[in-house]
Amino acid sequence: MSDAGPGEILLSVEEVSLSFGGVKAIRDVSFDIKKGEIRAIIGPNGAGKTSMLNVINGFYHPQRGRIAFRGETRPAMKPHEAAAHGIARTFQNVALFKGMSTLDNIMAGRTLRMKRGLFWQALRHGPALAEEIEHRRFCEGIVDFLEIEAIRKTAVGSLPYGLQKRVELGRALAMEPDLLLLDEPMAGMNLEEKEDMCRFILDVNHQFGATIALIEHDMGVVMDLADRVVVMEYGRKIADGTPDEVKRDKSVIDAYLGVAH
């Protein structure tokens, strides 16, 4: 899928700035994401983390700066184009089809990979059926992987939050993305759910070979999970490096613990 080899830069953000009217959400931020790594973006509330993710997947278009994906500088593109290029994401507030079953939600993630049109799919016959079976097999692999067999046919709206998050991850995985963007995958979870989610993220990274960029509030989680961390504050990048480097960084400590001015 990707032409970039391991360790090569998959995506680079170059001097990106984004503002809404007078509010500067992102100011002149640059960093890169290497293939195969887990890259975390952390920072206090309102630091511009989610805006950064929205810029990467084409939901926001920055006023200045460029984003290069697999070495190509991208023109302003729409989220569905980003998806077609192999960027999938989950959301801070779960954004699933609440009335549909877990399996249908994950199958929805395969839509971009289905070749037959609506007509054939509605008939569910011949080649469309064969295609559906093939995609269903793939989705069942994800169901197995995320250990959500028991809720396969449950409407996601009735599931607890932690499970909805897992289904959302499943739907993103169904796209077989090159780059997976996770917006606070562990927000609102209890300790056990968090640990489960950590294991899934690591397994996704290992087994599906997906490059992951994630936003997370919980510092402890990030330090265990990420290969490299970008720290943002008030729209600026204040640190970038391995968890250990970042942890020792004075400006990071100040941003998180507060500093006497």
Add this chain to the structure above:
Amino acid sequence: MVAIRNAPGGTDLALPPRREGPGEGEDTFAKLLRRHALLRGSRPAFRHKDLGIWRTWSWAEVYAQTRALAQGLAALGLSHGDRIAIVGANKPRLYWTMAAAQMLGAIPLPVYADAVADEMAYVLGHAEVSLIVAQDQEQVDKILSIGGRLPNLTRILYDEERGLGDYRDARLGSLEAAIAAGEAALGDPAVGAALDARIEAGRGADPSVILYTSGTTGRSKGVVLSGERCIAAARDTVAFDGLTDRDEVLAYLPLAWVGDHYLNYAQGFVAGFCMACPESADTAPDDLREIGPTFHFAPPRVFEALLTRVMIRMEDAGAIKRAMFRHFLAVAKKWGEKIGNGEPVPLMARAHYALGDVLVYGPLKNVLGFTNVRIAYTAGEAIGADLFAFYRSLGLNLKQLYGQTEAFLYVTAQADGAVRSDAVGPPAPHVELRIAADGEVQFKSPGMFLGYYREPEKTAEALTADGFVKTGDAGYIEPDGQLKIVDRANDVGRLASGQLFAPKYIENKLKFFPNIKEAVAIGQGRDHVVAMLNIELASVGNWAERNNVSYGSYQELAGHPLVYAMIEAHVDEVNRALAGDPAMAGAQIKRFLILPKELEADDGELTRTQKVRRGFIAERYSSLVDGLNDGSAMASISAEITYEDGRKGVLNGSARIVEMTLHPAPSPRRERAA
């Protein structure tokens, strides 16, 4: 001593004499497997739902796979008498591992998969296992974390590779690779012949399996069972219940529990029926519905949870459905059991019941997966009369049995048509049962254990001089020959006043309420009986939702004043019932509290089979017990809790103590009792 040989009244005379005809002489599970591969090679033997689809293996395929695995294990050094541990859920390959080990004369030792690493270390270390077959990464992690305490361990094989790709431990290998290696080696006819000779040379008197007890009162002990005895016992009950190779079970009980090894593995290998393995523990209810087993076992707790779920869902149903459900449930309550027992019932009532079967009972049984069930058993603890009657009145042939790991399960079992909720049935076929002078139940059975592994002194303790096994349970024989279990013999005690105190009896009465999940009654040598309760989150949570009671956690809900009021009403009802029984009137519950924490096996409060470890709990929550006894209004506790991954934390909580008004015992009876 009252000795009873089989059942009084000659109930066992109706049983056919044990046949030892051709094809009935197999004395090991490996030979039974070989026989089924020959006799019914194309019949289904195992099913497993994987990636959403049921896969089936025939007896011939299972035999071939098991042989290959046996050869693979032999190549890894497993030989006669070695112990091989099996850690995981009900997966076909884990069952085949047991059979493969048995082909070599090695002894499989299933371990509770949800045990924390420490518990596992004791069992694995005590049994000195040389090889472990683990289901997945989770189990492998646990084993590696205790690897230093297992000096004899040479290999760890896993069934599911996921997440294990970059593990570098030299002892690790995959089960699949072992099967493939065995398969390749068996390409040489000489190797095949040598393996066949090993199967043939297997002796029924040798240990076939070691099952560790769950340890209600202390450390678990390894119960050694021989092949011939296991098979003899299973033959008896297969005949007793008329099981054939057309039957099917859902194998969802823990591998390490005697119930699974007996009801599914041993009976399946004797009768040649198909064992279906669920997709995962959580999907078992759905898998049950899809498979539609004909033979089913569930502990009372599971039947109760099912009923709770049905009731909760019915409350969400429309008014017409609710009315219909209520109406026909009343009809079933009145006539269902009578029809099931073949008693005379008016024709109109039969018609009414038949209509109910079409409209309610049939669909309900279908949803629960009970449509095809011919025989269902429950055991493990007392089952509430109402709960038992509910399932029976729907037309489910639910019966009770009483058993022990040391007996290889069956000690008593109820025959079709002679079922009651308050007793556990007459002795099973070929079982000798007696009540000792002190009221203890003792037995000799076809499946009786050889002894506790490496603990001859404990084996001697468990046996009487004339070779009966002491169960540790107190009970008596009813006039109709059925055994009635009162309590663990050691638990029955007296209050300071000399009043008889049977904690389990009281706890069971409390637990019959769907809102009460666990109960611990304490009173030995004290002035009063006090109780600590756990609420059932499913039903109380549903009630809370309906009544706009908001809560964030178990702890918060457990402390809610309205919940306390509800539980108080339940306790009062139990007291009223106790007051009506002259022997128990003085053992009413004086004070109770709702524990701020759910009792957990991970914290050692329950056994792996979910039985309360009363002694441990009384010690751990001693501050609460003291509060209950000194009459304070609140008691607080700080207890260590274990997270799922084995890490520890501390829970701080407090609980309100409620003082009950005791009911007076009916005066004429009290005089009699005194």
